[in-house]
Amino acid sequence: MPLPPLPGDSPYYGALQRLAARFSAELRAGEPEAARLLARIWRSAYERAGREVERALEQAPDQHLFWAQRVQALRAQIAQEFSNAAALSADAALQRQALAATLAERHASTLLTTAAPSSASFLRLAPDVVERWTALTASTSSPVRQALQRFAGQEVDAAVELVGQALAYGWNPVTTAELLTARFGVAATRALTVARTEQMRAYRDVTLEAYRRNDFIVESWIWHAALDDRTCFVCTALHGTLHPLDEPMSGHPNCRCTMLPKVRGVPFSSLPAEELFLAMPDARARRLLGAAGYRAWQQGILSPSDLLGVRYNSRYGASYVKRPLSELFTREQIRSLLQEEE
Numbered sequence: 001m002p003l004p005p006l007p008g009d010s011p012y013y014g015a016l017q018r019l020a021a022r023f024s025a026e027l028r029a030g031e032p033e034a035a036r037l038l039a040r041i042w043r044s045a046y047e048r049a050g051r052e053v054e055r056a057l058e059q060a061p062d063q064h065l066f067w068a069q070r071v072q073a074l075r076a077q078i079a080q081e082f083s084n085a086a087a088l089s090a091d092a093a094l095q096r097q098a099l100a101a102t103l104a105e106r107h108a109s110t111l112l113t114t115a116a117p118s119s120a121s122f123l124r125l126a127p128d129v130v131e132r133w134t135a136l137t138a139s140t141s142s143p144v145r146q147a148l149q150r151f152a153g154q155e156v157d158a159a160v161e162l163v164g165q166a167l168a169y170g171w172n173p174v175t176t177a178e179l180l181t182a183r184f185g186v187a188a189t190r191a192l193t194v195a196r197t198e199q200m201r202a203y204r205d206v207t208l209e210a211y212r213r214n215d216f217i218v219e220s221w222i223w224h225a226a227l228d229d230r231t232c233f234v235c236t237a238l239h240g241t242l243h244p245l246d247e248p249m250s251g252h253p254n255c256r257c258t259m260l261p262k263v264r265g266v267p268f269s270s271l272p273a274e275e276l277f278l279a280m281p282d283a284r285a286r287r288l289l290g291a292a293g294y295r296a297w298q299q300g301i302l303s304p305s306d307l308l309g310v311r312y313n314s315r316y317g318a319s320y321v322k323r324p325l326s327e328l329f330t331r332e333q334i335r336s337l338l339q340e341e342e
Contacts, residue, residue, distance in 0.1 A: 012247045014318070019136075019142050023134070032091065037134050038085040129168075133160075133163065144201070151190065177194075208249070219263070220242045220262040222268070223240065233304075252319070285297070292334050296325075307328075
């Protein structure tokens, strides 16, 4: 099947984005294999919601009604998404399960919302994000799926479903990492990297799609960084920069940055990288620029933006990187800058 066209035949995209775009198109077309994968994630989430209420009742038996109402409302929402996904699948057993779940939860939800209307809005699921996650992991050649397979092995489908549940429930990546570690024995730091990076990727993709669908209002997006002691050079230098809607946000592993919409007709201004570095403590600027880079900046022969470069990966597409000083200065110049810094 040929790949669907991407926005403006964007040069920023790599194999990962193209695979995700193809799978999304297959899902919308009702391809059974694609639909089954999405339905499995929602079915796992549905079953987990039932276990959650049992655990909650054990821990707080005096709040039986409170937790029963809220988890029941959650399961009603999940059952609907499960039913939507199963309807696209050719798996008759899956469709029967979805129908039974939907009917049961519809009945229970009607009773609960009559008795306690507030329980109906207990949690808003993110079906678009779950669909995007499924698209990112469906193909065996997906880099995201391969990353999960490196520590989950033959249980890669279970790892995909677990992270899909996390996205459905809106869990913090730390919680997802703890579950990955408990299930697959992967080191906590590695699990956190996978959880944070891939959850953020799914959310960013859905955010960008929403901006594109509303391009009559949103004309571009703004890179927004935390600007704290944990923010790296690349994210600091990119903070406040404008990007076209055909460019995905290609953050590094563990990146915490977000995409803000640039609304048409609304003025926007942001401090350039040079002023951001001037405003920060010297120790942080030195750490971000490096010893020789910091000295070159002090001398006025280097701007922070000079160190910002773009690297293209055939799998992940284009991403921003910190350029090495060797691309800007000779070895003798760098040696001299280091000596002056000492």
